[in-house]
Amino acid sequence: MMHTLTTFGLILLELLALFAAVSVLVALINRRFGPERLRDWMADGRLPGPVKGLLLGIITPFCSCSTLPMLAGMLKAGVTFRTCMTFLLSSPLLNPVVIAGIVLLFGWRVALSYSVVTAALTLLAPLLWERLGLEAQVKRVKVVGETEPPPWRGIRREIRPALNEAWKDLRPLLAPMVVGVAIGAAIYGVVPQEQLAAVAGDDKPWAVPIAAVAGIPLYVRAETMLPIGVALQSAGVGLGAVFALMIGGAGASPPEVSMLTALFRPRLVVIFVATILVTAICGGFLIPLVSG
Template identity: 55%
Template sequence: MSDKWVDTIKTFSVITVELVALFLIVAFLVALVQRRVGEKRLQLWMGGGTYVAPLKGILLGSVTPFCSCSTLPMLMGMIKAGTPFTGAAAFLIASPLLDPIILGVIWMLFSWQIMLGYAVVTFAATMLISLAWGKAGLERYVRRVKVSAEDHDDSPWQGLRREIEPAWNQSWSYFRPLAVPLLVGVSVGAVIYGAVPESFLMSVAGGNALWAVPLAALVGIPLYIRTESILPIGLALTSAGMGLGPVFALVIAGAGASIPELSMLSSIFKPKLVMAFVGSVFTVAVAGGLIMPMVA
């Protein structure tokens, strides 16, 4: 076995542990917040008119620095609480793409002007996509979220000490149906990660040709690009000669969707909605890749 594959196995073993831990921690905190605030108040807060609900979803996503996989427990909490579909959809798309960490990385890697342009493009695209999902009635492709008995407990807040156990049980009820899809997705992602060298990315999506942008987005979707990896990947690709547009398309696609996330989403969304999500992330990635060079 080559050193690259040994490193790949080690890297994705660590990623698996991190994703499981992060999912459970986020799900536990979401459960605590839901039990403290109450589903009705949460539903009212996330509600609003045609444009207000997705705007709230985008704002919530922009202040929650989650990777694409760790948005799912909060998404499940929103679905369970009955929040508007457009708001949940906007959160799903915005959370991994508009969080403060990725904006800061883009500022460091390029400039504040490009970071601002990226934020505007991603914000507008997320708003339009969430509205389009609502208009198309894609909510009917959301699976019923299986919940535990604690999820139906509408009793008043009993204090932090008493609420820890039911909140933890609720987090496990969220995680159990996603455990196998997560492991399958990470395994497939590890194979792709180990089999796709940087030279291949340069050969298929290098330069500044227009066709390189959608191709880079297409290549980026199966990859699992962690937030802390975006800076070195971007620097390496730009140093090797890849154009600004393809780099942005690759980063947006890799950060917004991945094989592990899509595998886990299949437990929440029916296939048509999973495909709509992939198409939406691809659209945002291509739009960003085409517009960013103009901003620069």
């Protein structure tokens, strides 16, 4: 019980700090450059918009929850649905900290395979969402009009209004964040590694799907999941199941899913979770094949 409460407190504090920091950064970017310039940067050009969303996700080492203020800022600026969704999927799964950790712990072949498989799936999924008309499932976001941003007054004078904007973004997400963290901490506290290893051993044909499903309810950042993955592999869990668990846990944590209900309608939230599950299962089966 005490371990669960400690986990809940630490995760909640971490999320609050990360969300506040990213929200302030996004507010400062919007005040310095204006939402129209952000939209222009992310529009189709020499590079398609979704590829820009993928690259932005790669260079922003956020956990799944701290992508949300950036996502909200992109939606407000009028960045296209497919580009925003590519960023949402890629940021927690393809950041350089995760890739570097995979290289160190599993080798460059596994890291390259993970990067290629995950990048392909995060580009294809938003395309499918767009074809299915899921853009209409984004809750009405007030798009900033075609007005010039106010004159930049320097970081010291802009930090206070940026903090106010960050608080406006954070306030409606506080309750969903607390609920999601509580669910994740409770599940994390009662799922022992030994039990997972017993049902997801390397010789079990159902290991990858079970690991993918088990990973989604856990709030475990990918960076944290890497050493856990090494321990699980040493305990007999196959490489595919380890990565299915990592993709599921990093891509769709309970706090993120809970907070997404403030931006997405239920159908898109369900589709998002299902996409992460399918990505985790496909990745779990493909990564060992292409890295062998």
